[in-house]
Amino acid sequence: xxxxxxxxxxxxxxxxxxxxxxxxxxxxxxxxxxxxxxxxxxxxxxxxxxxxxxxxxxxxxxxxxxxxxxxxxxxxxxxxxxxxxxxxxxxxxxxxxxxxxxxxxxxxxxxxxxxxxxxxxxxxxxxxxxxxxxxxxxxxxxxxxxxxxxxxxxxxxxxxxxxxxxxxxxxxxxxxxxxxxxxxxxxxxxxxxxxxxxxxxxxxxxxxxxxxxx
Numbered sequence: 380x381x382x383x384x385x386x387x388x389x390x391x392x393x394x395x396x397x398x399x400x401x402x403x404x405x406x407x408x409x410x411x412x413x414x415x416x417x418x419x420x421x422x423x424x425x426x427x428x429x430x431x432x433x434x435x436x437x438x439x440x441x442x443x444x445x446x447x448x449x450x451x452x453x454x455x456x457x458x459x460x461x462x463x464x465x466x467x468x469x470x471x472x473x474x475x476x477x478x479x480x481x482x483x484x485x486x487x488x489x490x491x492x493x494x495x496x497x498x499x500x501x502x503x504x505x506x507x508x509x510x511x512x513x514x515x516x517x518x519x520x521x522x523x524x525x526x527x528x529x530x531x532x533x534x535x536x537x538x539x540x541x542x543x544x545x546x547x548x549x550x551x552x553x554x555x556x557x558x559x560x561x562x563x564x565x566x567x568x569x570x571x572x573x574x575x576x577x578x579x580x581x582x583x584x585x586x587x588x589x590x591x592x593x
Contacts, residue, residue, distance in 0.1 A: 395421045395428050402434060411438055422451075429458040437471050445478035466500050473504060482512065499525040499536045506543065515547060526559070534563040538570065554579065555587065562586035 402417035415438050421431035436451035452472040459465055469492050476485040489505040506521035522543045525536040537560035544553035554577050560570050561581065571581040579585050 393420070393424070395425050395431065398424075399428075399430055399434070402431070406434070406438075411441060414438060415442075426454075427458060429455045429464075432458070433464070433468055433471065436475070440471060440475055440478065443478075445475045448475040449479060449481075465496070466498070469501075470504060473508060477508065477511070485512075493521075493524075497528065499529045499533065502528065503536060503539050506539070510543065510546070518543060519547075526556070529563075532563060534560040534567060534570065537563065541573070550577075553577075558585055558587040559589065562588045 398417045398421040402414045402421070405411075405414035405417060415435065418431045418435040418438065421428050422435055425431075432451050432455040436448045436455060439445075439448035439451060449472065452468055452475055456465070456468045456472060459468060469488070473485060473488055476482075476488060485508060489501075489508050492501045493505055502521045502525035506518045506525060509521055510518035522536070522540045526540050529536040537556045541553045541556035541560065544550070544556060554574075557570060557573055557577070558579070560567070561574060564570065565581070565586060574581050574585055
């Protein structure tokens with residue numbers, strides 16, 4: 380009976396939710412080696428454990444092992460293709476492909492994501508990598524799409540658009556994008572400070588409201 384109880388106890392300690400909890404605790408203390416061991420054991424025990432696949436993939440990215448990261452994250456994506464966590468997996472997988480310099484695969488991933496989901500985040504991801512790859516026109520179109528498809532009350536796509544315009548030296552459009560962002564979220568101190576840096580005093584006249592907003 381005691382042996383049975385011990386076996387059950389050991390099995391409970393090695394259950395995947397427990398291993399993931401220990402892995403996340405290790406990540407919280409920047410102990411990548413321990414976190415890696417916990418998530419790797421979880422994946423070995425259950426190859427369909429998408430959470431452990433994802434976290435182990437992110438760890439591989441931090442270790443500079445882009446190929447292993449890609450394989451793990453691709454498995455996670457197959458298991459969580461249309462869920463709240465999908466965008467996080469796509470972000471990490473795009474990073475892995477970029478690190479591995481698999482440019483054709485990266486293009487395919489970011490383009491497929493906007494076709495499949497078409498959220499602001501998907502267009503922001505696309506814009507970011509197209510900019511990195513030197514496709515300025517493509518990046519501009521993607522960032523503008525991200526702003527167009529922004530959810531009500533979400534100023535971040537306009538902030539990303541402003542960042543992009545600043546990086547390519549288009550001050551006028553950067554200011555316009557910040558004024559849109561300010562119109563959505565006038566309480567954001569960082570947006571207000573950026574407007575001040577352009578000599579614009581935050582207030583009602585600084586805001587540009589979208590047509591669907593009052």
